Amino acid sequence: MKEKNTENNDLMEKIVSLCKRRGFIFQGSEIYGGLAGTYDWGHFGVALKNNIKQNWWKKFVDGRRDMYGIDASILMNGKVWEVSGHVAGFSDPLENGKQFNVMFKTQVGAGEEATTSYLRPETAQGMFVNFKNTVDAFHPKLPFGMAQIGKAFRNEIAPRDFIFRQREFEQMEIEYFTRESDWEKYFEYWKGEMLDWMEEVGIDMAKVHELEVPKEDRAHYSSRTIDFEFDYPFGKKELFGLAYRTDFDLKNHKLEYVDEEEGEKMVPHVIEPTFGVDRAILATILSAYSEDEKDGEARAYLKFKPNIAPVICAISPLLKNKPELVEYANTKVYAPLKAEFGRVIFDDNGNIGKRYRRQDEIGTPFCIVIDFDTLSDDTVTVRNRDTGEQERVKVAELIKFIKNKI
Numbered sequence: 001m002k003e004k005n006t007e008n009n010d011l012m013e014k015i016v017s018l019c020k021r022r023g024f025i026f027q028g029s030e031i032y033g034g035l036a037g038t039y040d041w042g043h044f045g046v047a048l049k050n051n052i053k054q055n056w057w058k059k060f061v062d063g064r065r066d067m068y069g070i071d072a073s074i075l076m077n078g079k080v081w082e083v084s085g086h087v088a089g090f091s092d093p094l095e096n097g098k099q100f101n102v103m104f105k106t107q108v109g110a111g112e113e114a115t116t117s118y119l120r121p122e123t124a125q126g127m128f129v130n131f132k133n134t135v136d137a138f139h140p141k142l143p144f145g146m147a148q149i150g151k152a153f154r155n156e157i158a159p160r161d162f163i164f165r166q167r168e169f170e171q172m173e174i175e176y177f178t179r180e181s182d183w184e185k186y187f188e189y190w191k192g193e194m195l196d197w198m199e200e201v202g203i204d205m206a207k208v209h210e211l212e213v214p215k216e217d218r219a220h221y222s223s224r225t226i227d228f229e230f231d232y233p234f235g236k237k238e239l240f241g242l243a244y245r246t247d248f249d250l251k252n253h254k255l256e257y258v259d260e261e262e263g264e265k266m267v268p269h270v271i272e273p274t275f276g277v278d279r280a281i282l283a284t285i286l287s288a289y290s291e292d293e294k295d296g297e298a299r300a301y302l303k304f305k306p307n308i309a310p311v312i313c314a315i316s317p318l319l320k321n322k323p324e325l326v327e328y329a330n331t332k333v334y335a336p337l338k339a340e341f342g343r344v345i346f347d348d349n350g351n352i353g354k355r356y357r358r359q360d361e362i363g364t365p366f367c368i369v370i371d372f373d374t375l376s377d378d379t380v381t382v383r384n385r386d387t388g389e390q391e392r393v394k395v396a397e398l399i400k401f402i403k404n405k406i
């Protein structure tokens with residue numbers, strides 16, 4: 001058991017160190033000793049995060065006809081959080097047994113005009129308070145959903161485990177409005193959709209477990225919650241959640257839905273699939289992290305699916321001091337691939353072996369090398385990250401070749 005723990009600690013250390021070294025994730029305010037529970041995202045971290053969020057939006061908003069996007073303010077009228085129950089109930093116990101409300105309180109405006117507000121602890125309320133606006137603007141029929149991606153803030157008593165528990169993080173949430181009689185059907189349906197998405201972004205499904213959350217552990221608004229847990233190196237803990245929020249929020253905000261055809265007034269019930277962006281990324285990195293031996297050397301690599309990899313391909317001239325190779329690499333390979341895929345980099349630093357190791361750690365699925373044969377036959381080598389195998393591909397067919405693999 002002890003050995004296993006050491007192994008797991010080592011794994012987290014390796015991940016944290018790789019994320020820093022390769023420009024994914026840095027400690028927040030690091031040069032001032034950091035600020036607990038905050039992280040800053042480097043170039044490849046932002047790319048990974050954008051890919052995860054875009055993939056989510058594509059599946060759950062653009063890919064459907066019953067979903068309406070929203071991007072609400074982080075600062076909301078303080079009344080929202082009173083009515084939602086967060087002022088009274090969004091607390092964690094301190095050691096002395098007292099309750100500590102984890103919302104960040106702030107003042108909006110100056111002097112006597114100032115009012116108390118909070119940095120939102122969930123994006124969900126931004127959707128509930130825009131329920132009427134959305135219904136009036138789009139006239140959706142039930143069931144339909146609202147979706148939002150954005151920052152959330154919680155003054156966690158003990159932020160820990162890298163990006164797992166932070167004070168500032170991001171959520172991707174859906175509020176799905178349905179008739180009360182259909183809630184069980186849509187609860188099951190969204191469970192399936194959530195599992196499908198996890199698989200699509202490359203989360204290791206063997207490490208995902210469902211937990212039926214007992215009543216005493218559920219949030220104040222939920223009548224049923226399933227947590228999707230993940231086997232992190234620091235234990236089996238929450239990844240995402242699925243809650244049946246009943247009509248709790250709409251009712252408290254005094255909102256209702258009018259069925260224009262039936263002339264019927266009612267308060268819809270809500271199924272809420274919620275995804276933490278940062279936990280999605282941690283689980284994706286942990287699922288992708290692999291070690292093996294290549295050419296007699298130990299290597300670590302991130303086996304990202306091409307749809308979420310920060311870089312799809314890296315372009316390298318075999319030797320950086322041969323202008324004819326550099327020129328060819330830049331104009332005939334890099335430029336068209338960059339225009340087509342965007343997530344393409346030019347890498348001529350160090351020898352080829354070093355470039356491969358670097359790209360393996362970033363999780364780049366394809367490394368393309370321009371060598372002397374290229375100059376005479378217009379072919380390049382394409383190296384596969386996972387197998388290390390190389391094949392020669394015609395430059396004119398490169399885009400098609402890569403498109404077929406992603």
Ligand code: GAP
Binds near residue numbers: 167239
């Ligand atoms: N609107 C429902 C809601 O906020 P939650 O379970 O409290 O539910 C949703 O949070 C998701 O947000 C979690 O499943 C997790 O992925 C993520 N999350 C929550 N607190 C977090 C924190 N302190 N740091 C990083 N992610 C967090």
